[in-house]
Amino acid sequence: MPKRDNVFDILFENQEMTEKQKKILEAAVEIFSEKGYSATSTNEIAKKAGVAEGTIFRHYKTKKDLLLSIIAPTMAKFIAPFFIRDFNKVLLSEYQSFEDFLRAVIINRMEFAKKNFPMIKILFQEIPFHPELKEQFKEHIINHVIKRLKLIVEEYQKKGEIIDMPPQTVIRLTVSSILGFVIGRYLMFPEAKWDDEAEIERTIQFILHGLSTYNKE
Amino acid sequence: MPKRDNVFDILFENQEMTEKQKKILEAAVEIFSEKGYSATSTNEIAKKAGVAEGTIFRHYKTKKDLLLSIIAPTMAKFIAPFFIRDFNKVLLSEYQSFEDFLRAVIINRMEFAKKNFPMIKILFQEIPFHPELKEQFKEHIINHVIKRLKLIVEEYQKKGEIIDMPPQTVIRLTVSSILGFVIGRYLMFPEAKWDDEAEIERTIQFILHGLSTYNKE
Amino acid sequence: MPKRDNVFDILFENQEMTEKQKKILEAAVEIFSEKGYSATSTNEIAKKAGVAEGTIFRHYKTKKDLLLSIIAPTMAKFIAPFFIRDFNKVLLSEYQSFEDFLRAVIINRMEFAKKNFPMIKILFQEIPFHPELKEQFKEHIINHVIKRLKLIVEEYQKKGEIIDMPPQTVIRLTVSSILGFVIGRYLMFPEAKWDDEAEIERTIQFILHGLSTYNKE
């Protein structure tokens, strides 16, 4: 019983879609994320969407097209615009400390990730198998994200809040720690009992201390 | 041009295999890791292995069987026995500090991971799609690994080297940081220039400071 | 050169069928009856039907399904309804004597059998190899046919036309004699010259005398 229509509407905004097309996308997202693109048949999607198989191909030339039409906006909306926003906020000193920034990012993005979980799962599951996607992803990451993140990191390094270390490494360690939580929490052990708030706090503290300038002595 | 016969011999030791069977396994590992299990055809494997397609099915009842015969030993040899070894070493105080332990583990496992990279890639790529594998993996992880790691962590917590924090969280943060490096280094940006030694050292320092008891003030 | 469309239309009435589907059924009946279900390949059927192999599986999930979709209606239309009809006629004394009944049955059923010969051949050839079919057949036979035939036999036994003998035995002997003719005539020696009328008459007389009450003395 997909409740995430709203999320869909955001992700696929400015795309006019028939009711059926939405159903197809929903079904595809659900099955792709569950069984993987390759192991999913268009027939299966059609059935789950309550649509004739031909209808899928009216809207998406090929099965791959359908995949891309899910991944592309996920990539675009998930990664790019967010950082632009935060980036400006940082430069404008809206986040007074690295800690503030970190906390804001985690809370904000986590919400998004939770809602769009299946889409993101597809994204990471399929990237290794589709070189074009990989390329696209790297470009996004490197050009839009890392570039900006570097500037942010350097900003906080200048302020003396972050240890002197190649910004890429700072980014890697920070992202690892956050993703490590997300993956453990939602992918690997979703049914375990988690004290989300405490875990997030611990993760933030871990990152902050791990990157603190006090380590220098 | 598979040069990793030695690794194969270790991973599939105590299994008598025809020359052809080895060829099949090698081919399967290579293609599975590249395109994913589902997108790989047995025909393709046969061709790459220089074998008739029927031969595959003489040795492995089904394609899935072939997958499992790759994953199972990878799981067994990669995860379980290693920790048992290290576990004892820790208890016997062979590693004087958490830092020593961390460094030993990283160096040792990294070597193995590098050699068996394709197998491990398959392992992580396929687990999300095969509930039995997931189950098996969790069991391995939880029963054999986390249980022991917890004891190790508690040992170093008692010694005052690690901050007082639920051991699972310590494990999560540590493992995230290490895997973050491995994934970035070997999966996402293998072609970038990496100063491995420095990056490993930074990762270790990050973990140590992130978990240090001096944070407490 | 299938001329039996009419028969098909009867046998598969109330089933909407594509032209192609009919072609598939015709081809299947012909080849199944000739070479047996197991020795028939779907490829062969497709070719004879002038259809792509995939088309077969659009209409019948499996090859077995195709077989059943031939056998089930044959069983239903061949066995069940006929006897119900005759059964009522007997009870309504439309057949004044056992001889009349016998003659009517033979002539009527013989016509049907001749037309649907391949279907019936398949029925009897495949039953021994498919336990579910066997079960289904027995149920049909026992519940619908023998039960009614028993009543008919008992009716004529009451009238003193048939010797006092377990009705099953009467049925067995009668059916054997008739089927013996059909099998010899159409299955074993179809190319021999047969004086059908005379042979049928002799068969009827044989049964009548074999079961006559005059034997009693």
Place this chain on the structure above:
Amino acid sequence: MPKRDNVFDILFENQEMTEKQKKILEAAVEIFSEKGYSATSTNEIAKKAGVAEGTIFRHYKTKKDLLLSIIAPTMAKFIAPFFIRDFNKVLLSEYQSFEDFLRAVIINRMEFAKKNFPMIKILFQEIPFHPELKEQFKEHIINHVIKRLKLIVEEYQKKGEIIDMPPQTVIRLTVSSILGFVIGRYLMFPEAKWDDEAEIERTIQFILHGLSTYNKE
């Protein structure tokens, strides 16, 4: 747990066979009779026989060869020699009446049929699918059996014990009645309770009266 070694020894006498070869034959007979020739794989036979698949082909050039090596002697020993024996007995007036002859035949052949049931089942199941077998069978039947049976029938017709009717028809009716019993008894309803003796007697009486000259009035 095949107990019919003796039967095998008779059927395949004057053929030198290794232990393995016997095992193969036994397994083949069992599976062929159960699933049909076409649906039986040599692999299956090999497994049941406890033999390597290659061994089958040491002894029988092809799978068909194996089938024939079962059917041929069954045909030869079941049909031919028996009638020769009985034939002579009839001519030598060893059977004083048609009834005696009938009874002797039924009892004698029934015994054989019961023991060699699977072989005979194979015979009748496979004949429709193998034209050469059909031909071979017809030849056996027509040349060796019917020809002689005709003479026997004519003998009893001369004696006035059998009604004046084409001998083929007499044979057909007689054989039908007997086979009708065998098929019902052993093939169709083997698990029903049968009073064998009574049923056989009824069958004999049915045939005798059906063919009696007293019918002539």
Place this chain on the structure above:
DNA sequence: GATGAATGAGGATTCATTCAT
């Protein structure tokens, strides 16, 4: 004689895609 690994042709079935309606 017996084995069982190896074969490749052929088996049933699935698949993404097309197209007439």
Place this chain on the structure above:
DNA sequence: TATGAATGAATCCTCATTCAT
């Protein structure tokens, strides 16, 4: 726009048969 019948290439797998040991 939507359908669903039709396709035929491709898929996984089975088979009878061969052959080196």
